[in-house]
Amino acid sequence: MTDDVGDRPEHLKWETGEVVDERVGELILDDQYPASTAAEISLDEDTTVSRSSADNPGIWADLLREPDVQTALVQGIHRFADGRTASELQAALEARGVADTLRGVITRVVWGVERDDPDDEEAYIRELLYGGDDRDGLLYLARRLGTQRAPADQILGTARLIGWATSDQKIDPPTIAVSVQQSFREQTQKRRESVLQLLRQLARNCEVVIVGAPVDLRWLAVAHDVDRAAFSERWSGPGKSAAIDERVDQALDVLDRECKGTQILRHLHNRPDEVMSYHALASALMVSTATISNWVHRRDDALAELGLVETIDVGRQTHVELGPAGREAIETIETETTRQQRLDEAFSDPLHSSEHGRVVPREHGEPPTGDPRRKGDGLAPVATLSRRDAYGAIASRRENGFSLVDHPVEKTDDYRVAGIWVNPTGSRVVTSTEYVNPMQYWVSTARSLTHRRIFEYCLTPERLESADHSFIDLFEEHREVLRSSRCLGHLPDDHDTVEDFIDALQDARSDLEDLTSQLHNGDFDDEDRFRGDILREALGLAGTMVHLMDLVDVDVVRELRLPTFSSDFDADRWEDLTQTLAVGAAIQSRYGQFSAYRQLFEQREQKLDWTIFVDVDAADPVGEMIGSFVLVGNFGDRDGDKRAAFVEDLETELQSPSEVRDDAPEFTVDIPIRAFEFDREQFALATAKMADVKNLRPTREAVSLLRLFVGNPYDAATAINWLGSESHLRDLRVSEIRYALSKLPTDRLVPHCTPGAQAIVKTLLAVDEPLSTTELAEAADIARSTISRGGDAAGDRLQALGLLEQTDDGWRLPIAFNNDEERYDETVPWVINEAEQVAVRDIFYEAAQELVDDPTRWGDPGDPVCGCWLSLTDKGLPDLRPLIDYWEWLDPWVDIFEAVLDERSMLATVEESHPSEATVAFGTPPKQTSIQSPRETIQQRGYSI
Secondary structure, three states: OOOOHHHOOHHHOOOOOOOOOOOOOOOEEEOOOOOOOOEEEEEOOOOOOOOOEOOEOOHHHHHHHOHHHHHHHHHHHHHHHOOOOHHHHHHHHHHOOOOHHHHHHHHHHHHOOOOOOHHHHHHHHHHHHHOEOOEOOHHHHHHHHHHOOOOHHHHHHHHOOOOOOOOOOOOOOOEEEEEEOHHHHHOOHHHHHHHHHHHHHHOOOOEEEEEOOHHHHHHHHHHHOOOOOOOOOOOOOOOOOOOHHHHHHHHHHHOOOOOHHHHHHHHHHHOOOOEEEHHHHHHHHOOOHHHHHHHHHHOOOOOOOOOOEEEEEEOOEEEEEEOHHHHHHHHHHHOOOHHHHHHHHHHHOOOOOHHHHOOOOOOOOOOOOOOOOOOOOOOOOEEEOOHHHHHHHHHHOOOOOEEEEEOOOOOOOOOOOEEEEEOOOOOEEEEEEEOOOHHHHHHHHHHHHOOHHHHHHHOOHHHHHOOOOOHHHHHHHOHHHHHHHOOOOOOOOOOOOHHHHHHHHHHHHHHHHHHHHHHHHOOOOOHHHHHHHHHHHHHHHHHHHHHHHHHOOOEEEEEEEEOOHHHHOOHHHHHHHHHHHHHHHHHOEEEOOEEHHHHHHOOOHHHHOOOOOOOOOOOOOEEEEOOEEEEEEOOOOOOOHHHHHHHHHHHHHHHOOOOOOOOOOOOEEEEEEEEOOOOHHHHHHHHHHHHHHOOEEOOHHHHHHHHHHEOOHHHHHHHHHOOOOOOOOEEOOHHHHHHHHHOOOHHHEOOOOOHHHHHHHHHHHOOOOOEOHHHHHHHHOOOHHHHOOOOOOHHHHHHHOOOOEEEOOEEEOOOOOOOOOOOOOOOOOHHHHOOOOOOHHHHHHHHHHHHOOOOOHHHOOOOOOOHHHOOEOOOOOEOOHHHHHHOHHHHHHHHHHHHHHOOOOOOHHHHOOOOOOEEEEEEOOOOOOOOOOHHHHHHHHOOOO
């Protein structure tokens, strides 16, 4: 396979004689760092390719210092030489501009020299690579191209060998992260272009991800003609507090179809990159640049003021870029055809499932409030989920169950765009999809689970054929078990190899995408039935992939995002959500090697005729759901009825996803559900994973601080993500946790506390010295009485719990400042320092003593605060139920302090008032139980009776 050089953009052409390489380099723009990298470089005002001073060796030399880049260069050279003779190799290297000093060493590295002693031969190769007493090694010579200012074509030719591979060679390309700083604009155009030229050559065989603020990435794309197809843009333009649909409404009020503003939006929308200069727009509209400037900036209803566009200055020219709201506004103005309306309805209206295509869907009323977003007519991409969100989901999950997380998530510009994250070993996958309706959700999820990265990292032929997993034996010897019991689709007898099966799964993905195209084109007889067919195919493909991953020990975490739950979900709308999740969970559950859905709920005779039925083990009649679901979004008031009703409805649906067949085997599938509560291990996992990315070790103090001040693992991961990476592994410092917490929004800190308490914490986290009462009140924009008011203020409560201190210098949090005096101190709240010696009741006793200064109350056994310490239970411990009932603000702190102390210290009566997990079950319970009564067994499992 070779590229058609003539079709490439000019900056991607690389011809020397007849040289045509197979891969063409494209840069990736993103505002999130990749999860793992071979090297990280920064572009700023001093960046050059080669050495510019004694202190600046250039980015080429910096890259060649990195061990992973050195490895990628050596491996690339070996792949490049594969199949070539020595003379052919020399000619190929020369044709690509590789320096003469390198060509000879490369040939010796590849061909080697036969020695009698293998150790001598290995030592010789190492000397060729790293150098010796009288020899310069390959890696030194390659790096010296930069430090000795070699001709640019020699550096670029060598860069192409890093990670070199043909399209037939299955390798994981090294990832190079490039951080672009705003100061990079200060470099001359010529120097910037030389840097971009090097990055493009590296990108031929490496994944080069340019990371930066969206505004800097947009400037780079326009100034240097970088393709932005892979850039998931998050810019919302001026007036960020207004939702996109509000800006669109404003635009529709002031723009008519043929006004100049609409024409500008139309021309931008028709451009692939949605960017045009003032001059280009003026020429297209046959007006002056002053008119364009007037419509973009100067009018009261200017496009920039409406939040529809943004301007970018490149040199002496101003460019205009279409924003998300502008894109939606012009599409709303332009798109009124029947076909587009049909497509929007297909993805926007809640599809009341009807057992997901098994019977005709029932009718329903109007679509939900808030018009969902859909961009473009083509297939939506599957984006890379940020490691911050991936680690948040992994840490928040309940294994083989459901977890609900109250954490704000943003609407995506296009709700069809799913996210995926795969760990380097391919043993875990996180999919992420914003939920709009059942069909959209399962189509997006199925496309994520069949994305190319799944087959490159997780379901590789090597993994599927490995004897370490159960799949290959079933595939080769018991294929009927995979089809009948596991219900794996796309597995006919004529698939001789696992590669054939992989191809079939990829074809199934294409078939599903073709069905959505048919829906778009109106190619169907009955729309409701056709939509049901698509939903059924998506559920089937997703189920096949989940069962297949289970057979090769790949963990699957499905993150379902609900950005508007608190605002536009009601019981009618979430009924579709809970029903489709119940059906999906049942399909993706198993008892042993048997699909739970087929065994329990299948009613079709043609399916049952060739089904192998399970022989239930009476001693263990319980199956499990595969992987986990994490539902994340703004669920509203912590104690609100809406949140509780949704959890209750979800539990109800999961217990009865469909009608159990009369002769179904007698087993159940248990599904644990953890709603809005997390244990210490989950915070520790989020901290450890994000700290590892930064080359930091988590500490007990770090985990405890995060558990004290944030509400869930997503927030913990977000906080740690603010820290920089270290060159040498070391422990996380307490002062770094202070800095990380200070970067979180105010409402994400101590989320169970009042806004006043949150403002106090946010303000004191952000400073490096104590504040007086006046300074704190002004900085936090709160009343002085919120800080201290005789034991009733938000500050009083924080102080009573040991989370706020008033020193001689003023108010502070008991966390080491991130300044020169305290940066290396281990200052933490006393409950963390004395965690091994105290229990939660001790913390509450200290708080009560701090807040109640009336000595007469301490002798009153009837006092709800002081009296509980006078009456002891049979276990000799105080009964704290009256205290929790009277001081309701203490209630959330029970679980928090228990996690900090890593123990269960409260009385059983209080523990039972804080159920952290429920377990529901679907299926047919055994008619008989051994030894224990049915009632006792059910109670032990936590079911309601």
